[in-house]
Amino acid sequence: MSTGVHTVSPARLPGGGVVSRLACAVVQPILSRVVRRIAARHPSLFARLGPHQGTDFLIDPVDLPFALHLRPDPGALLFRAVPRDAVPQAGAVIRGRFLLLLELVDSEEDGDAAFFSRDLEVTGDTEAVVRLRNALDDVDGSIAEETAAMFGPPGRAVLARLRRAYTPEMERT
Template sequence: MFNRLGPWVGSDFVIDPVDMPFALHLRPDPAAPVLRAVSRRALPEHVAYVAGRFLDLLELIDADRDGDALFFSRELEISGNTEAVVSLRNALDDIDGSIAERVAVMHGPPGRAALKVLRHMAKKRRAGKQ
């Protein structure tokens, strides 16, 4: 994954689930990875900013939604260095399986249950749009 990031390894990204009370600071660095919740009033310096609804972002990292489609439908906002965002997306695409599933498993049965509920909510919302 880190090889696909090229010059953006160790760069700071802000991922903003706009319907949640926080943003996420992501630094994909193999030596010292960072993923933490941060206040929108005190965002860290970053090379790129990606914002969208939480369920859309979840489906995006789960490879259930197309990032280009979300961007062109204006459901996903990107600012800063777009090359960095494309590199991050390509790196995420290289990961076998679901990142969301891996995080959920790290939190045991409550994590898996929460992910199941979130996926159900996303599926239900998507069905309502059609």
């Protein structure tokens, strides 16, 4: 039975907007490095997006104190953490648990199944979301692993820990 997608309001987070802004400040340099490196290594991602390169995507990991704003325009590439009380207008919103979103990036999770089980919520321009999904599906290898490798052994250890922490007990045995 699915628990569905639950959003976390800034007021329910410890420190509210302060925690969200601090988390954004901490992760932003990492996001900037990651998006530049992934774009350089996988330029075909942009071609697959076609007219949706200029679409603003709001990626909302509901269990984190911030959301992510992605504009996959190779001429004005943007990937930034945004406080929950200051999210920008977006052409498409993708909302779910952090690890589910991470698994979707690497095609480890069935996006359709997650959507229909209500573990994933998609609103706005669904064609743009489908194009983004197809572009990510075409990437050889794991973007999550590639990102972790940018930070060496500590990055790989963090990714492994995240995956273990989010893996249901039944799947570990």
